[in-house]
Amino acid sequence: MFDINEDIIVKIRTGQLEDAKSVLEIQKNVVSEEKYLITVTEEFNKTPDQQREWIQKILENERETLIIAEMNGEIVGWIVFFVQNRKRLSHVGSLGMMISEDYRGMGIGKLLVKELLDWAKTNRLIEKVSLGVFSTNQRAISMYKRMGFVEEGRKVNEIKINENEYVDDIQMYKLI
Template sequence: MSISKDIDSYIVRIGKIEDAEAILDIQKSVVSEGEFLISVSEEFNKTSSQQKEWVQSILESENETLIVAEKDGEVVGWVVFEITKNRKRLSHTGSFGMLIRKGYRGLGIGKMLLKTLLEWAEKNPLIEKVSLGVFSTNHRAISLYKKMGFIEEGRKIKEFKFNDNEYVDDILMYKLVK
């Protein structure tokens, strides 16, 4: 499937293997912020070759996708949709993760990426349900997901521990696309 949209000088398109370094750079940057991802800096040590292998595996799958947003030739955000492989009873569903480079958040990039992902999922004959998990403290993301029609289906209480007295719930959300 070919996806390429030019929206307000941002290009939203299917990722390419050449995007692997930029995607990894955004991951490392967001991990270092310590606010939005499970991993902390000292445990996130993905190499460039591992990242390229991961991107390649997504691109080769009919039921997974990687979509990037770029501005002036620079990847500034991305969303990935992955399925649980080799599980027939889960083949109709998958989950996504999305990262936007700091400085580009709040500009509608996440909405563009998510809208494109949902359009892709609706056209995919296998995918019926799109899911995600989000920190309960990530209010901006939760607001976007709700605006895009996602519904909270559960919550893992105190799932993440930031320090001795600070816990965050994992909010599980979904949207049916068929």
């Protein structure tokens, strides 16, 4: 349990299969914003069963984790760490995070990233945490930098928002 202030208490915990519906709902809502994700609404068609299968695979892999943020018993955000199944990349993984729009700017993202980094430090198999972030997502970039992430590279005009608008994909990392 973490106190953001005297009125707001956030519970951070490991994800469970029972969280699939709430995790999926947050994902659908964030995708529908079409703001900071590569996936657009018409491409996102994950079913509750597929979401449960995805969570089950994460729970079964000692190099992956799903961490949940709850307020008043409601899931308000989550962070996932996933790896590629390649021997030479087995020490590296990427994070993805989604927070319900009404709960952004409260420090929940920072709590989730901190918990993920603490988990990675205790996992003898993980040496590097990576992420990709839209160059337009300045709030997230600032938070990642404050938490010790470094820009590793930039894929220029990687994401095409519309006919005349492009966004760079900034690659960041933190060694554990």
